[in-house]
Amino acid sequence: MLEVLARAKINLTLDITGLLPGGYHQLETIMQSIALCDRLVFSPRSQGIELQTNSPLIPAGPENLVYRAAELLQRITGYRQGVHIFLFKNIPVAAGLGGGSADAAATLAALNQLWSLGLSREELLVLAAKLGADVPFCLEGGTVLARGKGELLTPLKPLPPLGVVLVTPFLAVSTAQIYREYDRLLPGVHPDTPAMVAAIERQDITAVAALLGNILEPVTAALYPQVYVVKEALKAAGAPGVVMSGSGPTVFGLCRDEGEARRVAGRLDPGLGRILYTRFCSQAIKLAVING
Incomplete structure (x- = not known):
């Protein structure tokens, strides 16, 4: 089994600098990881994706980003074994703290290891961008300038533990x-x-x-x-x-x-x-x- 801590983020700055093809907003934002986190536990199973959570506020099916991240990995890699995931939710929901994105990023990283997929950091970042604008940052963490839809990341000098x-x-x-x-x-x-x-x-x-x-x-x-x-x-x-x-x-x-x-x-x-x-x-x- 794997236990993963998925940390929330805050935006030190958030700006919109234009529109991208497809109507997406072009962002310029400085994001910062914080110690507040959700906890996810991943256990192998013979087949299927099973997601449980301690929170009645979030879905436990395909509409959840955690479930979608696991499905995406299976679809991209052809991996056929399954996983049971328990999500202990602590980051406030729909609050601007990237909780769902953090959980999705944690799922990509955890299943890459649990399923021995061997995907590189760059490959995981490409998959992260398919799931949501904040998911690539939630894989990288730290103090980062993000542009585009949020997928173009420039690490900045780490700030102290403010x-x-x-x-x-x-x-x-x-x-x-x-x-x-x-x-x-x-x-x-x-x-x-x-x-x-x-x-x-x-x-x-x-x-x-x-x-x-x-x-x-x-x-x-x-x-x-x-x-x-x-x-x-x-x-x-x-x-x-x-x-x-x-x-x-x-x-x-x-x-x-x-x-x-x-x-x-x-x-x-x-x-x-x-x-x-x-x-x-x-x-x-x-x-x-x-x-x-």
């Missing part, structure tokens, strides 16, 4: 709906991605906190004003930098270390949403063989 406070309001957001609203509203406040890259290169944490930005934030907040309520609460609690992650609704506060993140989290009203604190992580996936 603290992060995550507040996920008690609502779910549809990414597709947010992008449709973006196309309608076309908000004009773009994050300064080159300045953020430069700040990361010189490890200027004060500048990193000041340069956080997400072009989708006003779009999501127009539909769900709670996003701005959470943002102001995090600022008042002492977080040096605050921004929404992905298409939301999770808002995160950037802190100097995990201890500061714990203190900031403790000042927040539990009624704001699910409150978690964690830290930056340089690795997206951790695999371990269990029970031999």
